[in-house]
Amino acid sequence: MFNNYLQAIEGVDIYAIFSLLVFFVFFVFLIIWMFRVDKSYLKKMSSLPLDEKENLNQNFSGDKHDE
Amino acid sequence: MELERFSYDNKIVRQFGIAAIFWGVVGMLVGLIVATQLFVPALNLNLQYTTFGRIRPIHTNAVIFAFVGNAIFMGVYHSLQRLCKTRMYSDMLSKIHFWGWQLIIVAAAITLAMGFTTSKEYAELEWPIDIAITLVWVAFGINMFGTILKRREKHLYVAIWFYIATWVTVAILHIVNSIEIPVTFLKSYSVYAGVQDALVQWWYGHNAVAFFLTTPYLGLMYYYLPKAANRPIYSYKLSIVHFWALIFIYIWAGPHHLLYSALPDWAQSLGTVFSIMLIAPSWGGMINGLLTLRGAWDKVRQDPILKFMVVAVTAYGMATFEGPMLSLKNVNAIAHFTDWIIAHVHIGALGWNGFLTFGVLYWLIPKLYKTELFSKKLANIHFWLGTLGIVFYASAMYWSGITQSLMWKQFTPLGTLQYPNFLETTLQIIPMYMIRAAGGGLYFIGVLLMVYNLYKTAKQGSFEENEAAEAPALVKVKDRFVKGKRHRWLEGKPIQFLIVSMVVVLIGGLVEFLPTFLVKSNIPTIASVKPYTPLELQGRDIYIREGCVSCHSQLIRPFRSETERYGEYSKAGEYVYDHPFLWGSKRTGPDLHREGGKYPNMWHYLHMEDPRSMSPGSIMPAFPWLLTQNLDTTTTAAKIKAMRTLGVPYPLGYEYTANEDLAKQAGTITADLIKSGVPAESNKEIIALIAYLQRLGTDIKVNQQAK
Incomplete structure (x- = not known):
């Protein structure tokens, strides 16, 4: 029965393929990035909510490390 | 480096906190009343304004938009200032946001009781209030992005991403679902009809759960759980991956509310597939929360704040596993239209939203008042009352839901319905309704204990409206094209971030909608169907x-x-x-x-x-x-x-x-x-x-x- 619905929409499969593609490409890039990302950066990011005052001093020195 | 002096606005945080507690008590009390009306119908006092059909939306709206809403704003206004190392962008906008939101809540309660409703779940408010919501939401948005733009911390912590995604998506959801034609001052008709309206409504309804009850709360979890446990989040990588996966996938899952309905089959299947995929990012969040406490479980035994948070995150994990299971057609065939769904949403509302809010409040209020929590013991009692309440509530509703479903579907050997009278199936579950109300009652008593506890805490401390702080000014560093830093380019630039997340959400929404919108023949017309007289x-x-x-x-x-x-x-x-x-x-x-x-x-x-x-x-x-x-x-x-x-x-x-x-x-x-x-x-x-x-x-x- 749902064939009727599908046939009524011209090129309906484009929607699905397009969206899947967007999905897939984005995630591939995200995963690649995830494996290559600097560990000290992640460490600094995850400590942002903690010890706000101490954190201040590391703010910019951390950047120099990973560059 | 020279330190700049500024102050954090604690007053607005406190205001939203008090509002969250106040509306929480109101919303849950109304919930208790509607639950009781199911076995004592006379409890409406024979007044139209207090009858089930009118006050059930008051309960749902109060809990979602008043209790959870104010709690979100409390958390955002508190954590955003600290994470950006700056005061909120505009005190005036903060004020407009706060009072505007409270006014909307009051208007909602009055109009719903009077019977002014669009009847679309969690979007029942009539058009003038819809417009007011849009304006206040824009004020909140300007305030939030203004704060992010004038920040003194280069990097945007993951909690802020969740806040941004929340703001963007709720704006889109609210506007799309509220398109209606005004008939009179407080009456309007949805521009969508039938199947289309259902599709839009549940795209909205499902994503209201996703982007009002989930993403902002994940943001709160990512800020307050590390705070309360005093250790960084388990995996920052995981937080990034699950963030993008979550906002990508969530927006597609809406049609699972319409399985076996008159909605086209392809849309139903789409909803199911994406719902199953949702398990991954949802559990990514749960695992990240729970593993943050690895090696610190001894703390959980002593600290009521962590207890609340652990149960909240666990409830999140349970609800987000159950959700995809419910979206399987074979499970949905049994569960849909029954009290099972009520159990499911309350695991989320009472467990995830409620308990995380309580955890944050027990942590935040003493901090704001520069004192210790008045009574740890009372907080522990609250925790156990609340947990027991959830168990009673949920188990009764699961039992009731499955009983209902089995009785509706039971045939005699002769092939006729075993319970042809619907009423029989209702009478069977009245005891479950009573147990549910008792569970809700326990939970409510716990909340009252919290109110007392926090009041005493505030009484013994001293509140500072403007908390002095200092931080170095932000120095602009260009690192856009440095290897492996593409995502950092994104997370350091809120406007780009806003646009990317909006595009992500819109793609999901459009792909789901376009076919139904553009093609009239998508809904087969039946010649004998005539307009209403x-x-x-x-x-x-x-x-x-x-x-x-x-x-x-x-x-x-x-x-x-x-x-x-x-x-x-x-x-x-x-x-x-x-x-x-x-x-x-x-x-x-x-x-x-x-x-x-x-x-x-x-x-x-x-x-x-x-x-x-x-x-x-x-x-x-x-x-x-x-x-x-x-x-x-x-x-x-x-x-x-x-x-x-x-x-x-x-x-x-x-x-x-x-x-x-x-x-x-x-x-x-x-x-x-x-x-x-x-x-x-x-x-x-x-x-x-x-x-x-x-x-x-x-x-x-x-x-x-x-x-």
């Missing part, structure tokens, strides 16, 4: 006003158990003139889609006056005011005109003669009632409602008779 239209609006849709679905699924009980299953083409759709989401009472012609007019008249006179033991409230209130026919013309604008084929100029037809039809029904010995008057609201009920589903019946 003026009287039926007025009756339908009374049906909407009284919130009948809270308990009665208008959607017969293509199961033998349903077609045996209710009649021919529902077709998409039957709803083309339904602005808004009234499929409903729960069957506390029977489905009404084929109600037309089932009972004589007199039955409906007496049943509305006192349901128990026709169905002994029924838990439906009485609607005696319908018998005495005059039908307002001054709106007929405006309604016909609005409907024609929306594409309902009323002939041009029909609005001028519509009331004559209305009077004629009312006269016929009244004459029939009088003949049956009922002292009816033709200008009362009940006549319109009967006209509507007698019309329901008859278009197709006519069709079959003709064949």
Whole structure:
């Protein structure tokens, strides 16, 4: 029965393929990035909510490390 | 580096905190009342303003938008200032946001009690309030992005991403779902009809759960859980991956609310697939939260704050596993329209939202008042009362839901329904309703203990409206094209971030919508389906006003158990003139889609006056005011005109003669009632409602008779 619905929409499969593609490409890039990302950066990011005052001093020195 | 001096605005945080607690108490109390009305219908005090159909939306709206909403704002205004190392962008906007939101809540409570509702779940508020919500939301947005732009911390912590995604998506959801044509000052019709309306509504409804109850709370979790445990989040990588996966996938999952409905099959399947995929990012969040406490579980034993948070995150994990399971068609066939769904949402609301809020409050209020929590012991008692409350609540509702479903579907060996009278299945679960209310009561008592505890805490501490702070100014560093830093380019630039997340959300929404929007033939039309007569239209609006849709679905699924009980299953083409759709989401009472012609007019008249006179033991409230209130026919013309604008084929100029037809039809029904010995008057609201009920589903019946 749902064939009727599908046939009524011209090129309906484009929607699905397009969206899947967007999905897939984005995630591939995200995963690649995830494996290559600097560990000290992640460490600094995850400590942002903690010890706000101490954190201040590391703010910019951390950047120099990973560059 | 030179330090800049500034101050954090704690006053606004406290205001939102107090509002969250206040509306939390109100919303839960109303919840307790509606839960009790299910076994003591008289608890509405025979007032229309306190009847189930009208105050159930008050409960849901109060908990979602007033309790959780204010708690979100409390957390955002507190954590955002600290994470950005700056004061909120504008104190004035903060003020407008706070008072505007409270005003909207009050307006919502009043209008809903008075029966002004669009009937679309969690979007019941009428159009002037919808506009007010948009304005306040924009004020919040400017304030938030302004703060992010003037920050002194280069990097945006993951919590802030969740806040941004929340803001963007809620804005889109609210606007798209609220497109309606005003008829009078507090009455409007959805521009979408039937299947389309259902699709938009549940795209909204599902994503209200996702982007109002989930993403902002994940943001709070990512800030306050590390704070409370005093250790960084388990995996920052995981937080990034699950963030993007979550906002990508969530937006597609809406159609799982409409399985086995008249919605096209491909859209249903799409909803199911994406719901299953959702397990991954959701559990990514849960695992990240729980593993943050690895090696610190001894702390959890002592600290009530962490206890609340652990149960909250666990409840999140349970609800987000259960959700995808419920979206499988075979599970959904059993669970949909039953109390199982009520259990599911309350694991989320009571466990995830409630407990995380309590954890944050127990952590935050002492900090704001520079003191210790007044009583750890009371907080522990609150924790156990709350946990027990959830267990009682949920287990009773699971039991009730499965019982309902099995009884609805049970056939005798001869092939007839074992329980042909719907009422039997309702009476069976009354004890479960009582246990549920008791569970809710325990939870509520816990909340009252918290109120006392926090009040005493505030009393013993000293509050500082403007907390002094200092931080170095932000120095701009260009690192956009450095290897491996693409995501950092994104997370350091809120505007780009806003745009990317908006595009992500829009792609999901558009792919789901476009086919239904553009192609008319997507909804097969049925020749015999005609627009409602003026009287039926007025009756339908009374049906909407009284919130009948809270308990009665208008959607017969293509199961033998349903077609045996209710009649021919529902077709998409039957709803083309339904602005808004009234499929409903729960069957506390029977489905009404084929109600037309089932009972004589007199039955409906007496049943509305006192349901128990026709169905002994029924838990439906009485609607005696319908018998005495005059039908307002001054709106007929405006309604016909609005409907024609929306594409309902009323002939041009029909609005001028519509009331004559209305009077004629009312006269016929009244004459029939009088003949049956009922002292009816033709200008009362009940006549319109009967006209509507007698019309329901008859278009197709006519069709079959003709064949």
